[in-house]
Amino acid sequence: MAKVKSLAELKAMREKLSNNLDIREKSNDPDSLVQIKVAMATCGIAAGAKQVMEHLMEKADELKLSIVFTQTGCMGYCHAEPTIEVKCPGRDPIVFGHVDNTRADEILTKYVMNNEMVEGVIPVNYETIG
Amino acid sequence: MHVLVCGGTGCQASASAQIIENFQRILAEKGLQDEVQVVRTGCFGFCEKGPIVKIMPDNTFYTQVKPEDVEKIVNEHIIKGRKVTDLLYLDPENKEHVSDSKHMGFYRKQLRIALRNCGFINPENIDECISRGGYEALGKCLTEMTPQQVIDEVTKSGLRGRGGAGFPTGVKWGLCAKNKCDEMYVICNADEGDPGAFMDRSIMEGDPHSIVEAMAICGYAIGASHGLVYIRAEYPLAIHRLQIAIAQAREYGLLGNDILGSGFNFDIELRYGAGAFVCGEETALIHSMEGKRGEPTLKPPFPAVSGYMAKPSNVNNVETFANVPIIITKGADWFASIGSEKSKGTKVFALAGQINNVGLIEVPMGTTLRDIIYEIGGGIKGGRKFKAVQTGGPSGGCLTEKHLDTAIDYESLAAAGSMMGSGGMVVMDETSCMPAIAKFYLEFTCEESCGKCSPCRIGNKRMLEILTKITEGNGTMDDLQELRNLAAVIKDTALCGLGQTSPNPVLSTLDNFWDEYVEHVVDKKCRAGVCKKLMSYEIDKEKCIGCGKCAKNCPGDAISKTDYIAPGHKLPSMVIDSTKCIKCGACIAGCKFGAISVK
Numbered sequence: 264m265a266k267v268k269s270l271a272e273l274k275a276m277r278e279k280l281s282n283n284l285d286i287r288e289k290s291n292d293p294d295s296l297v298q299i300k301v302a303m304a305t306c307g308i309a310a311g312a313k314q315v316m317e318h319l320m321e322k323a324d325e326l327k328l329s330i331v332f333t334q335t336g337c338m339g340y341c342h343a344e345p346t347i348e349v350k351c352p353g354r355d356p357i358v359f360g361h362v363d364n365t366r367a368d369e370i371l372t373k374y375v376m377n378n379e380m381v382e383g384v385i386p387v388n389y390e391t392i393g
Numbered sequence: 394m395h396v397l398v399c400g401g402t403g404c405q406a407s408a409s410a411q412i413i414e415n416f417q418r419i420l421a422e423k424g425l426q427d428e429v430q431v432v433r434t435g436c437f438g439f440c441e442k443g444p445i446v447k448i449m450p451d452n453t454f455y456t457q458v459k460p461e462d463v464e465k466i467v468n469e470h471i472i473k474g475r476k477v478t479d480l481l482y483l484d485p486e487n488k489e490h491v492s493d494s495k496h497m498g499f500y501r502k503q504l505r506i507a508l509r510n511c512g513f514i515n516p517e518n519i520d521e522c523i524s525r526g527g528y529e530a531l532g533k534c535l536t537e538m539t540p541q542q543v544i545d546e547v548t549k550s551g552l553r554g555r556g557g558a559g560f561p562t563g564v565k566w567g568l569c570a571k572n573k574c575d576e577m578y579v580i581c582n583a584d585e586g587d588p589g590a591f592m593d594r595s596i597m598e599g600d601p602h603s604i605v606e607a608m609a610i611c612g613y614a615i616g617a618s619h620g621l622v623y624i625r626a627e628y629p630l631a632i633h634r635l636q637i638a639i640a641q642a643r644e645y646g647l648l649g650n651d652i653l654g655s656g657f658n659f660d661i662e663l664r665y666g667a668g669a670f671v672c673g674e675e676t677a678l679i680h681s682m683e684g685k686r687g688e689p690t691l692k693p694p695f696p697a698v699s700g701y702m703a704k705p706s707n708v709n710n711v712e713t714f715a716n717v718p719i720i721i722t723k724g725a726d727w728f729a730s731i732g733s734e735k736s737k738g739t740k741v742f743a744l745a746g747q748i749n750n751v752g753l754i755e756v757p758m759g760t761t762l763r764d765i766i767y768e769i770g771g772g773i774k775g776g777r778k779f780k781a782v783q784t785g786g787p788s789g790g791c792l793t794e795k796h797l798d799t800a801i802d803y804e805s806l807a808a809a810g811s812m813m814g815s816g817g818m819v820v821m822d823e824t825s826c827m828p829a830i831a832k833f834y835l836e837f838t839c840e841e842s843c844g845k846c847s848p849c850r851i852g853n854k855r856m857l858e859i860l861t862k863i864t865e866g867n868g869t870m871d872d873l874q875e876l877r878n879l880a881a882v883i884k885d886t887a888l889c890g891l892g893q894t895s896p897n898p899v900l901s902t903l904d905n906f907w908d909e910y911v912e913h914v915v916d917k918k919c920r921a922g923v924c925k926k927l928m929s930y931e932i933d934k935e936k937c938i939g940c941g942k943c944a945k946n947c948p949g950d951a952i953s954k955t956d957y958i959a960p961g962h963k964l965p966s967m968v969i970d971s972t973k974c975i976k977c978g979a980c981i982a983g984c985k986f987g988a989i990s991v992k
Contacts, residue, residue: 266646269654270532273523280524302512304598305630306591336599338512339753348512380406388769389503389755391513392719 297330297375300348304337310344311363318364319347322371330375340385351375358385394429394471397447408460409433409444415463420471429471442482454491455480502769504731505755506739507555507715511599516634519641522602528647530721531606534613535655538721543614544570547717550725551737556582556673556710557785557814558890559736559803562717565707569697570615572705577617579608580701580708582678583624583631586670587786588837590817592741593711595753597624597631600715601638605661607714609648610721612659615707620661623678625668635663670787670841673815674889675700675708677843688845689889710815712741733759736802740813746783746820747774756801763797766820777822781905785814787834787841788894790901791827810901812894826923827906828913832860834898838891849892852883856899865926868914876903922991925976929992930969932980936988939964943980943989949973952980 267273301307301316316332323330340346343360349370350356359370360383373379398413416431442456446466453476455466462480469475481490505511514521522528534543548563569577581604585593597604608620624632639661642648650658664682671677672687679701681687700706716738720728729737736758742765744752749771756765762782766772773779781791790811792799799805803813821830835857844850856879859872880896887893903910912918919927932943934957944952944967951973954965969980969989981989 266644267528267653268646270529270536273528273532273653277523277526277529280520300512304511304595305628306595308630333515334517335514336511336516337508337595337753339508339755340750341753342749342751389505391505392509392723 297328297352298333298350299330300333300335300350302336302338302340302344302346302348303334306337306341307344307346312345312347315345315347315362315364315367319367319371322368326371326376328371328375339389343383343385346385349374351378354378358387359383360385395449396429396431396471397449398431398433399443399445399447407444411460412444412446412458412463415460416467419464419467423467423472425467425471454482456482502756502760502764503754504739504757506719506728506731507596507603507712507741508599508753508755509719510603511595511753514600516599516601517637519602519638519645522600526722527602527718528606528642530718531609531613531647532653533721534610535653535657540570540614540616543610543721546725547614547720548725550720550728551732551735552713552716552720552728553736553803554710555712555716555740555815557788557812559813562709562713565697565709566611566614568695569705569707572698573616574705576619576702576704577615578701578704578706579611579615579617579620580675580678580682580696580706581608581620581622581624581714582673582675582708582710583622583628584666584668584673584678585625585628585711585815586668586673586841587788587815587817589743589745589819590786590815591743592753592816594628594631596711596715596741597628598634601631601635602642603715603718604635604711605638605642605648607717608661609652609659610717611707611709611714613657615705617705617707618658618660620659621664621682621701622661623664623666623672623682626665627668632663632665639663669843670837671843671889671891674891677889678708679706686843688843689891691888712816731757733800733802735804740801740816742816742818744770744818744820746818747777747822747824748772748820749774758802759800761798761800762792765801765818766797770820773820773822775822777824779820780823780825781821781827781830783811783819783821783830783834783898784817785812785894785897786817787837788812788890788897789814790897791821791830791905792901793905810897810904812897824921824923826864826919826921827902827909828860828864829919829921829923831899831902832857832864835860835895838895842891842895846886846888846892848883848886849888849895852879852887853892853895855879856883856896860899863910863913864919864924866913866917866924870911870914873903873910873914928976929971930974930976930978930980931990931992932967932969933988933990934966934968935959936986937966938962938986938988939966940986941967942983942985943967946979946983948977948979949975951975 301312303312338346345362346360347362348356348358369381373381398409420426420429444458446455446458465477469477478490544563544566552562553559648660666672669687672681674689675696677687677689696706696708732738739755739757741755744754754769781793783791792809792811796809806813839853839857842849859876862868880900883896884893951970952967955968958965
């Protein structure tokens with residue numbers, strides 16, 4: 264990677280890179296992939312987020328779903344760890360709490376594949392500045 | 394006119410699609426389809442009260458709308474301009490209908506500024522950070538602003554130290570910048586030591602680049618080219634992610650020499666602490682980094698004059714730094730518009746204890762404790778009664794029900810006998826014993842006291858002994874007075890912040906829970922049932938059927954048979970030998986007949 268030489272270059276880079284995050288910022292593109300973010304701060308990992316993420320990946324392979332998995336920081340819902348955010352194309356992101364292997368399977372087979380709601384949705388209770 | 398209907402998954406599950414259809418049909422029947430547009434939007438976030446229908450431009454917010462309500466909304470609101478009151482949000486506090494979402498508790502409660510990228514980006518990928526505007530603030534400083542302008546901007550924003558004391562950040566930078574020197578240091582205090590606090594860790598784990606960027610901005614402002622992060626070794630994941638962030642920033646040329654072609658050089662190193670609470674005090678922190686014992690020294694000289702390696706240094710807390718880049722990009726006026734009169738911006742709190750929604754929250758300064766505990770925190774666990782909330786960790790105090798409507802900022806918390814601290818917030822219910830809580834915090838400070846000055850080393854020990862006496866039922870009223878005397882002396886004479894604030898948990902509980910102390914001393918009673926020495930277990934010999942289950946459960950062999958057989962029972966009843974009883978409660982848990990009670 265070449266070094267960034269100026270503010271203008273950095274801004275150009277942001278433009279270019281923001282396309283990569285577009286699927287996360289806007290869910291309008293119907294061809295984009297399902298994205299699952301797993302909250303992996305210390306609290307999440309301690310509650311089993313790592314193992315759940317691995318399980319989700321295996322299960323997604325098994326079900327032949329193409330899903331982008333991302334680890335992210337603390338979402339703040341420590342009372343419901345492990346938490347994951349699922350964003351399906353054309354649908355709004357949803358945060359699920361208390362995700363164990365059973366619930367993970369349910370989320371993939373019911374919510375991701377058939378758009379059926381499953382238990383454990385946490386309403387987002389904050390506003391984030393851009 | 395626009396009708397916005399929530400098309401989020403939650404609302405769709407409760408028939409929002411049907412609502413949209415009804416709107417379209419009824420509007421078409423009335424010939425209004427060209428004037429009123431029905432829009433299916435994304436989630437409003439208030440799924441609990443869905444489906445949500447919002448009428449623009451008057452910003453009316455209807456909750457729990459049913460498909461059959463649509464006709465009423467069209468007839469009353471859209472045609473006649475009258476709000477349908479019974480569909481408006483009902484404020485749970487004052488039982489009034491709120492028509493506008495801006496005035497609804499749920500939405501005004503949390504605002505994520507310091508945590509803006511936490512839980513959104515992948516912290517191990519600098520590209521995701523850059524695509525959210527990361528490092529643009531640094532670029533703006535280096536190319537468009539002078540160091541003095543940066544300091545002025547931060548000063549104007551009203552940002553104050555988030556480590557707890559609340560010193561204005563811009564002023565601190567200005568003081569350090571005055572002492573020009575060939576070598577200067579920017580130090581990030583990541584030695585988060587309050588029991589139950591994890592704000593800084595979450596920021597470093599979720600958005601490490603914001604810290605790297607802010608430290609570089611600070612370096613530019615004060616004229617330093619070295620950055621040091623003092624982080625405790627107990628935070629391996631935060632260390633790992635910071636290391637990745639620093640390496641990626643170097644690779645992109647956002648750290649190192651000639652950053653963004655400006656000629657400004659800056660790099661960051663990590664220093665690991667062994668997890669001593671006193672090392673969060675800036676002079677002790679600096680000594681620890683120099684390889685000396687983590688002991689504080691008298692200020693002045695302040696680190697701004699003589700800090701790390703006797704060079705001018707600026708120490709700021711993680712959360713303080715996390716606010717800096719956004720202040721530069723969005724402007725001081727934007728930041729100053731959030732929060733209360735003297736405390737600007739937001740504060741992150743680690744919400745813990747007997748509360749339903751334990752978690753990491755960020756609220757604008759000036760939010761009330763009631764909002765935090767009941768709205769965001771979801772109230773007390775198990776429907777029990779709220780008793781106290783501890784803020785500020787071992788340096789803070791306990792606030793009670795009468796403080797629930799206090800708007801949280803540095804001044805109001807200090808006035809109520811507590812302090813902001815770094816942001817730990819422990820909620821307690823009626824099962825917590827206040828003298829025992831005070832004792833817990835004092836045990837912590839005694840353990841963490843470095844021992845350099847005698848008020849802290851010896852004074853706190855004496856206070857702890859008195860508290861132990863009280864919780865064991867041997868206290869006297871003189872002891873309570875002695876606690877106050879000792880506390881006053883320690884506050885006045887201890888060397889550093891740790892010692893000066895260590896009596897706060899005792900003083901605030903003495904002030905707010907005097908009755909409970911008196912009960913322990915005079916009546917030898919602990920109403921919360923926490924102080925074991927003050928409890929005794931008794932078996933009601935009339936209720937006891939003599940099954941002997943309690944005796945089997947008792948780990949201390951304290952329960953035996955008596956000669957007495959209660960009328961209607963066949964076996965002799967049991968009795969507890971209080972000298973052998975260890976008050977574990979195993980007997981009560983096993984008794985099916987409710988014959989055992991605690992007194």
